[in-house]
Amino acid sequence: MKDPKSEQTQGCEIANIWEVLGRRWTLLILKNFCTKEVIRFNELKRSLSGISSTVLSDRLLDLEREGLLSKKIYPEIPPKVEYRMTPQARELESIINELRKWADRWKSPQLQKA
Amino acid sequence: MKDPKSEQTQGCEIANIWEVLGRRWTLLILKNFCTKEVIRFNELKRSLSGISSTVLSDRLLDLEREGLLSKKIYPEIPPKVEYRMTPQARELESIINELRKWADRWKSPQLQKA
DNA sequence: CCGTATCCTAGCAGATACTG
């Protein structure tokens, strides 16, 4: 895996919020926090059909570093970790909810032809 | 990528639009149509620092196929092609505009420390 | 100017193993 120190010395590895949002899976991950306030790792993984643990882990870190998500670790066996949006990201939640509603209404042209 | 038709025949139409939105660059491309109604290829390429012609071309096709964008070709030399959002995608425009305003307000935690 | 063809690297999935 990549070395976190090298990233720190170079400053911010991800220049801005748009780059994070522009990455694969990010939007889909955030969408899930609009239907459910608190989500656990494997729960999220199951709802994102096709994502690997590695990449999900990476994206969650991205979002955590950007301050959009926070995690709560329960020192239990088996482990339990909860992810949720930060208060600052709540505003984003309503926007994505609108996007969700728009997408639900959306029918691609190919289907309309049928 | 997997064949989109196979998804359609299975009736999973909504997954399509999210898959397009979830792809790299898509959101950034759409963002540009909120500040400018009509955009040309190289103009778009210039504002998306880092994207290649190949991928921009791919994404524009994705969005055209999904019915979000339309292109107007002027039979001139040198060629001139204009891209714009379709009327049906206008609703999306306002949502992304909100997202844009949110992002402008957003300061990542790393920056706030300074 | 608007792309496509080509080549090549980086990102990602999938499997498996390991840890707390």
Next chain:
DNA sequence: CAGTATCTGCTAGGATACGG
């Protein structure tokens, strides 16, 4: 359960060059 580590193999995506 919630990850991290490693390897294989495939595909998305970047760089460049060229053609309409």
